[in-house]
Amino acid sequence: MGGCVGRYWGDSHNRGSARNGGRGGRNEPLKKDRPKWKSDYPMTEGQLRSKRDEFWDTAPAFEGRKEIWDALKAAAVALECNDHELAQAIVDGASITLPHGTLTECYDELGNRYQLPVYCLAPPVNLISECSDEDRSDSPEPPVASKKEFQLKVRLSTGKDVRLNTSMADTIGQLKKQLQAQEDIDVLQQRWFFSGKLLTDRTRLQDTKIQKDFVIQVIVNSQVLGAPKPSPITTPSSPKSQ
Structure with missing residues (x-):
């Protein structure tokens, strides 16, 4: 897991200011389409949750500002819940620039570069449901x-x-x-x-x-x-x- 995060962040900051140029960089509105991807192995909801938690817990330890990380996390959650308007409002409120209209690569107003892995933006197409809605509706209420x-x-x-x-x-x-x-x-x-x-x-x-x-x-x-x-x-x- 650490290696995966490292690949995203190894040399990200060194190229950030040059590509974005602070406030003057290209900025696109946030796209509504979520990325589609397939995990190397079938992943359960619990495994996806753990993978995301690990990233969000460790990401601020690399480059960037904590308040921007918090805003990106809130925007990613809103976007996955199909609340595109809220996600765009969070991005705009934090002065985050999106050169390509996605959270996979973005910049703050100081030119710092941020990258979110796809597993933080959408579940994989081969996600394994631990308990389907049908099973839950047919089964009795779980013990409190x-x-x-x-x-x-x-x-x-x-x-x-x-x-x-x-x-x-x-x-x-x-x-x-x-x-x-x-x-x-x-x-x-x-x-x-x-x-x-x-x-x-x-x-x-x-x-x-x-x-x-x-x-x-x-x-x-x-x-x-x-x-x-x-x-x-x-x-x-x-x-x-x-």
Whole structure:
């Protein structure tokens, strides 16, 4: 795994400034098409998740700025969930330049070069599903995990890390309410992702196969887009005379 990351990053920074030229480099809008690729071996969802986690945990140790890495991760998650508008907003908000319209090669405003491997942008065509939706619907409800509590690490799209007291039996809907009470973020503005998948309110932590040292990504819509939606009870005031 380390060798794979090394091939992407061995000489990336040395060529970054020359090809991009900082803010003046060519910039294309983010393409909607996700890359299609085939793994050297059939890969399970858990293996893909581990491969991605390893990359995101080690990438900031190479070249580049951590805040840009965080933005690229949030954009990659949004893009895989078919939220192209949100992904483009994240890229624009972080002043990331895309010479080819993809996250496989991009630059920050200082000219630093960033490359994302395809496995962080889309699952392989030969991905093995560990549990299909049909099997899940036909089988009885899984036993609810014990209420043994632990601290779950949640990373907001603003870059802030938050820890929530939870158990494997808790649902995402319950955790959204806890995050609202702790950070004053409305549940309607929260979108929870793990391993590139959007987590629904009824999903229990035990269903995500998350472990205690893993991190869940939470995209906060109003903060990412920079313009919170107006309250439905607020009426605009009449303009004052000049």
